[in-house]
Amino acid sequence: MHHTAAIGVIGGYGAVGSAVVRRLHRAGVLPLLVGGRDPDRAEALAAGLPEGGPEASGTAVDLTDPDSLDRFVARCRLVVNCAGPSYRVLDVVAGAALRHGADYVDAAGDDPVHTLLSADGGAARWVTAERVAVLSAGALPGLSSLLPRALAARTPGATALDAYVGGVAPLTPAAAGDVLLARGPEHGTPAAAWQDGRIRERALAPRRGVRLDAFPADVDAFPFLSTEAVRLARATGVNDVHWYTVFGGERLAEELAMAWALDTTDTADLVAAADEDVRRHGAWYGQEFHLWRGTADGPPAARLVLRAADSYELSGFLAATAALHTLRGAVDPGVHFAADVLDPVRVTEDLAVDGAAELKIL
Secondary structure (H helix, E strand, O other): OOOOEEEEOOOOOOOOHHHHHHHHHHOOOEEEEEEOOHHHHHHHHHHHOOOOOOOOEEOOOOOOOOHHHHHHOOEEEEEEEEEOOOOHOOHHHHHHHHHOOOOOEEOOHHHHHHHHHHHHHHHHHHOOOOOEEEEEEEHHHHHHHHHHHHHOOOOOOEEEEEEEEEEEOOOOOOHHHEEEEOOOOEEEEOOOEEEEEEEEEEOOOOOOEEEEOOOOOOOOEEEEEHHHHHHHHHHOOOOOOEEEEOOOOOOOHHHHHHHHOOOOOOOOOHHHHHHHHHHHHOEEEEEEEEEEEOOOOOOEEEEEEEEEHHHHHHHHHHHHHHHHHHHOOOOOOEEEEHHOOOOOOHHHHHHHHHHOOOEEEO
């Protein structure tokens, strides 16, 4: 079960995958194998990379065909999964990576995949095989936990955190599928807050017309205490966390509420609603975090403000970063969330010079 030393990127010509490929090619660590259902698009992306980097090639891979997936993964030292929607892909690619002795990085994955990989002693199999699986290596979840951890490292004694994450952006069908399926207790609790070391349900109301530095216009902020936010609170010891999903337009929020009410998984209307918001308001994305010491009545003790044109570039940055850290031996064998094993201060410093976002710590 020996494989050639390539980094395989599945979904490599997509919005996130292409951002990963560009960064890994620039890093020049190993040859690249760009995979997707359309081999022509995969080959075109590989051929269009700048000269002077590692060898890159494209090939077809179909996640619904186990033989196709096995052929792809067998050529890889490490596999980065950027295919979606994540909640349909689940642990299919990760399982193939473990079978073929490859490390694994998922730009999404999140709690459902972590649960699948850890069940029935699954996490121990990764340790025994001395292989790494890193999940939630994207903008959200991922950077949305690493950035406030970096801020907390600069703010000893922090007691309260407010987080605002979102904006206006086009949705790929895969991303729309993830948005539709990202509900239920395995993802988080609407209107809840983390208070006094526990989840308090129905604690917060939506905030309308909020003005924040991370966003170029007033936004609506809807409280949603994600499982990532709970892990962040426990890791940092911050006693109170208020976490908000931000919408800079009206149509996506309306369409998402309707889709959830109808319990549909059809992404077409959601994609169209996101496109309409972009036409009306432009495309922009942000993350803003406020930390307090003591009471949260006055101005925060520290703030981190991220502004970006494209959240997919941010996901590409973190997935590539996780892959490079894994290849360098900086991540122990086992199944991990990216925010738990990457150095938040180092990641934040690297992001500040990457070009994917404007980052300020105030």
